[in-house]
Amino acid sequence: MKLTACPMDCFDACKVVYKDGTCKPSDDYITNKKLCKNFAYLIQEKNIIDKNLNETLKKVANKLKEPNQKILYYKGTGNMGVMQKVPMKFFEKIGATFAVGDICCAGGEAGIEMGRKYSINPNIEDLQASEVILVWGRNFTQTSAHIYKLVKDKIFITIDPVKTPIAKKSEVFLQIPPKGDYLLAKLLQKALDNEDIDIDDLNKLNITQEQFNKTIELLTKNKVSAMIGIGAQKYKEGAIIIHEMDKVFNKLNLFDGKNRGVWYLGSGTYPFENKISVKPTKTCTYADIKFDDYDVVFIQAANPVISAPNTQYLIESLKNTFVIFMGTTANETSKYADIIIPAKTFLQKKDVRASYGHDEVTFCEVCEENDYAISEYDLTSYLFKEFGFDGLLSEDEYLDCFKTKINDKPDINFINHDTKNVELLDLKDDEFYLITSKNTDNLNSQFKYDDYAYVHPSKGFADNQLVTISSKIDSIQIKVKNDERIYSNSILIYAGNKQVNRLTSNEISDCGTNATFQDIKLTVG
Structure with missing residues (x-):
């Protein structure tokens, strides 16, 4: 029997027991003996293999050795294990440009850091101790199904443009228009300061006075936690919107010295001395990348043809550069690759799985062998040797740094910033x-x-x-x-x-x- 963890981009980061060729859910308090259907899809995927892997690796090394090239390193989150970042060590050595920023949550993280400095989640025990949970722009029952089950009997308030399953279970559901989060945060702050609320503002947000009053009553008369999602920050002013939401939480005393009640996508590696981390010298922005500005593009664990904005613009730029793709499965992006490197799956390599939803950390064992694919660490080691580089630690040295916590959860001295007004999108009738x-x-x-x-x-x-x-x-x-x-x-x-x-x-x-x-x-x- 061996232990590993689900590698997918998900809050729960479930633990997996591997025995006799079969994956079973762990009985830890998060996983709680159940894995989701996406995990079932994952283990049924057809994975890339390469029976001429050594030849492929030589082609990769030779291409990267060509002189006077601009090289781009573009990493996704197809696998959330910490060892996925080890290739950054090599690409920094050769002076590659790193795509930085995000197509997911970076705007919200910036908004959190404006007031709190750190995006670190509380302990799950704080959530369990709540009486009321405010779910703001997060499909809680589906994106955090295992965490939800720990608190499913609580009172919920949901704020969302969509009547999600958690909205149906909620005491109050505020179905606001998209981008209405800023105005709602401002109104909640005024109400918590005992200021009058303009009924016209509530009407703009599709909220009745009764709904609003009930929300304030629940928030002020109970122990509260908040689960916030990424929907509210998918806008140009996303950071400002999240900061205004944080001001509401601050007025509710959820940042009483430390973060005691607000969950976003927190850093699961914050407590550790992360020896894998790299600060790239050359960067470009992730979301508006132009691939053909580079001679070689290395895409790892990503599918930008589907996930990134402005698809047609992106495809045209992919067609005009040399693409090296590394992943476990073929996808819409790998169709444009000149070289494909088959990555080992989560069952075929050692790793550490931290979570951005809770504090559990899983040390993942090798459960299966595969000679026709390569792990991210082994690829990095191969390229270091090919280029004559030194400075790469052993695989176990990187893994072991996640065994000892050296940082406690940070203290919070919340800072209020004045922000510019964020208007709703001005829609015409059609x-x-x-x-x-x-x-x-x-x-x-x-x-x-x-x-x-x-x-x-x-x-x-x-x-x-x-x-x-x-x-x-x-x-x-x-x-x-x-x-x-x-x-x-x-x-x-x-x-x-x-x-x-x-x-x-x-x-x-x-x-x-x-x-x-x-x-x-x-x-x-």
Whole structure:
């Protein structure tokens, strides 16, 4: 019997017991003897192998040795193990440019750091001790299913443009328009300071006075925690929006010396001396990358053709450069690769799995052998030798640094910053907001794709009607389905849909160099 962990980009980071060729869920308090259906999809995937792996590695080394090249290192989050970052050691040595920033959560992280300095989550025990949990822009039952089960009997308040499963379980559901989070945060602050609230502002947010009063009552008369998601920060002003939300939490005394009650995507490696970490010398922004500015592009554990904004722009630039792709499975991006390096799966290599949702850390054992793929550490070791570099530690030295915690959770002295006003998108009668939520049958660009755009029944479309949806960037043809759960002036297209990012802009957020997926208006023809 061996222990490993689910490698997927998820809050729960479930532990896995491997025995007799089969993966079983651990009985630890997070995993609690159950793995999700995405894990079932993961272990059924067809993985890349290369029976001429040594020859492929020689081609990689020879290509990277060519003189006078601009090289880009582009890493995704297809695997969340800490050892995925070891190749950064090599690419920094050769002077490569690193794509930095995010297409996920960096705007929100920047907003958190404005007031708290660190994006570190509390202990799960603090969540369990809560009486009321405020779920703001987070599909809690689905994106953190295991953590949710620890607190499923609590009182919930949900704020979201979509009536998610957690919204249906909530005492109060505030179905605000997309990008309404800033105004709502301002109104909550005023109410907590006993200031009058303008009913016109509540109307803008689709909130009744009764709903608002009930929310304030629950927040002020109970022990509260907050689970915040990434939806509120998918805008140019995403950091400002999250900072204003944090001001609400500060008024609720959730930052009483330390973070005692607010969860976002926290750093799971903060307590440790992370010897893998690299501060790159040369960087470019992740979300508005132009691949053909570089002679060689090394893409690792990523599928930007689906996940990154402004798809057509990105594809055209991929066609005009030399692409080295490293991953466990073929995907839409690997189609453009000149060289493909098969990466070992999470079952085939040693690793450490930390979580951005809780404090558990799993040391992952080798469960299966595979001579036709290579781990990230072994690739890095090979390239160090090929280039005559020194300074790479042994694999175990990197792994062992996550055995001893050297940092406690940081103290918080919350700082309030004045922020510029963030307006709702100014929609014309025929325009729609875009919502890009996560779906239950896929994880970002992995697994099953949902091919539909979802619209509110009040808009008069027929199910399976083929429509043209346009933004200022591009147009797509897509079938629609009616869904009364979504905000009436919105179109929901799930993240991972193969077309949605043809509509999105590669404009960067004001802080955090994050993608601004939802800062766009749509029309339907």
